[in-house]
Amino acid sequence: MLVYILLGCFAFLMYVCLKYTNGKSRIIAKIPGPKGIPIFGNALQVDLERIHKDLLKWTEEYGPIFKLNFAGDLVVVLNSYDAIYEALVTKSADFAGRANDTFRVQVLAEGADVIFQDYTDKVKYMKKLMLQGLKMYGEERSNIVKITQSEVNLCMDKFAAENNEPFYYDDAVETMILKILAEVIAGVQFKDEHPYIKQIAEVQAKAGRVMSAGNGVELDMFPWLRFFGNQNYKILTEACKTRNIVLADMRKECEKSIESNHSVMGVFIKAQRDPLTPHQISDSNIITASANLIGAGLTTTKGTISGLFLLLMRHPDIQTKLQEEVDQVVGKDRNPSVDDKENMPYLQATLIEVLRYLSHVPISVPHKTLVDTSVAGYDVPKGTQVWTNIFAMHHDPSLFPDPWQFKPERWLDDDGYLVSLEERNKAISFGAGRRVCVGEQFARTRLFLFCATLLQKFTISPPDDSQSPSPDPRDFPLGIVLHPVPFQIKAIARQ
Numbered sequence: 001m002l003v004y005i006l007l008g009c010f011a012f013l014m015y016v017c018l019k020y021t022n023g024k025s026r027i028i029a030k031i032p033g034p035k036g037i038p039i040f041g042n043a044l045q046v047d048l049e050r051i052h053k054d055l056l057k058w059t060e061e062y063g064p065i066f067k068l069n070f071a072g073d074l075v076v077v078l079n080s081y082d083a084i085y086e087a088l089v090t091k092s093a094d095f096a097g098r099a100n101d102t103f104r105v106q107v108l109a110e111g112a113d114v115i116f117q118d119y120t121d122k123v124k125y126m127k128k129l130m131l132q133g134l135k136m137y138g139e140e141r142s143n144i145v146k147i148t149q150s151e152v153n154l155c156m157d158k159f160a161a162e163n164n165e166p167f168y169y170d171d172a173v174e175t176m177i178l179k180i181l182a183e184v185i186a187g188v189q190f191k192d193e194h195p196y197i198k199q200i201a202e203v204q205a206k207a208g209r210v211m212s213a214g215n216g217v218e219l220d221m222f223p224w225l226r227f228f229g230n231q232n233y234k235i236l237t238e239a240c241k242t243r244n245i246v247l248a249d250m251r252k253e254c255e256k257s258i259e260s261n262h263s264v265m266g267v268f269i270k271a272q273r274d275p276l277t278p279h280q281i282s283d284s285n286i287i288t289a290s291a292n293l294i295g296a297g298l299t300t301t302k303g304t305i306s307g308l309f310l311l312l313m314r315h316p317d318i319q320t321k322l323q324e325e326v327d328q329v330v331g332k333d334r335n336p337s338v339d340d341k342e343n344m345p346y347l348q349a350t351l352i353e354v355l356r357y358l359s360h361v362p363i364s365v366p367h368k369t370l371v372d373t374s375v376a377g378y379d380v381p382k383g384t385q386v387w388t389n390i391f392a393m394h395h396d397p398s399l400f401p402d403p404w405q406f407k408p409e410r411w412l413d414d415d416g417y418l419v420s421l422e423e424r425n426k427a428i429s430f431g432a433g434r435r436v437c438v439g440e441q442f443a444r445t446r447l448f449l450f451c452a453t454l455l456q457k458f459t460i461s462p463p464d465d466s467q468s469p470s471p472d473p474r475d476f477p478l479g480i481v482l483h484p485v486p487f488q489i490k491a492i493a494r495q
């Protein structure tokens, strides 16, 4: 055993030395950044569960761009709107790679998904298929709205069943999101108690734990630990196994009605069978792409709804204004619809502000340069990992005055209308350019329908007379996204 440990340490030292002395490091050395310690660099200076706070502190010190060194692995961090816009939009092709060479990502993504692969023609094609399946345009949109509305209503029934008493909302909200996603992915409606729903939730929880910032890092540094009973490796491989079984079963369900099925899997299966398809679609592509949508869609939406509850409890005046708008535009006798959106600027502004204020995907999904390039006046070589620090950018006081105050009004003009699209695009909660979020319109629609229905029926209040927990995202731990620790709410039925 001792021999293995010594060999492991030696290999690690060689690896770090090589990384420190290559040409890439010399180019990146010109970028400012906090001084680290030998061998480990800045690795021991960050709290992985609160890395967004460390990055915020360094942004104040170094400005739009700085570099970090994690035991020889260099990361360039972009913090200002201009630097992030330059990388994501102006030089989108240069920065469209993904930092996908870590062990955990390779196990999870099987080199076949969308989120963790470099941007190639095939990934572009798969993103197009995902969008077709998410049906966010044309006649199909009304179907997705119907699916969403019926699941939102079921979730509201669960809230009503709590009879104005305090309760943990997590299960009801998670089931609602998973059922919408499962139906959109497989084109089949599942009941709450269907085993797939429970299994997918378990897979998400397990994979989420190992892939989150504070866990499983040891596997990336020492992949050989998997041969020595590493617990995180076991959890990750079990989660992937269950994921593959459940999604293969969902595929079979989908194939039963393939002719009339326009779900995400349906679109992928048809592309797989099409002799003229521009890119071969494998079974693994179908499973990992579907898993991407569940993974990306669940944690982000749940995080937004949790943050929204905290913010509504902390700002009863804003909640009252939102309810007045819902009462005026929708009334009490019908479900809110997507067409109500344009007449509800205050709710739209509130949702944009929730996403800005929380910035719960704080460094987005890490990017990688695909060519030698530059940003914010510094050269960045091919193959460099780049983080877009959305958290710092969304709290930059020169862009958003009083950034730690929750103010939906910042997105409204003097007449109460939404500010221009150009102004709204200063918030980049869904990224931009080639790697922009596939689910942006889908997420915005679901969140709008959920909030409008919630506020039509309930007032969200703290569980007792004490003050509700802090909505400040600086206090949230980072898992896959920033998420507050579980808390209770009261959903008081409105007369």
Ligand code: HEM
Binding pocket: 088, 114, 115, 116, 127, 292, 293, 294, 296, 297, 298, 300, 301, 304, 355, 361, 364, 365, 366, 388, 429, 430, 431, 432, 434, 435, 436, 437, 438, 439, 440, 442, 443
């Ligand atoms: C509030 C909700 C959401 C937020 C804030 C959010 C945010 C993001 C962000 C920041 C990225 C990375 C952009 C970049 O790399 O620069 C991303 C990527 C992605 N998101 Fe979302 N997302 C949300 C909901 C969803 C939903 C509902 C789905 C699908 C059903 C989804 C699917 C994806 C996919 C597939 C990608 C990868 C795109 C790529 O790699 O090219 N997201 N999202």
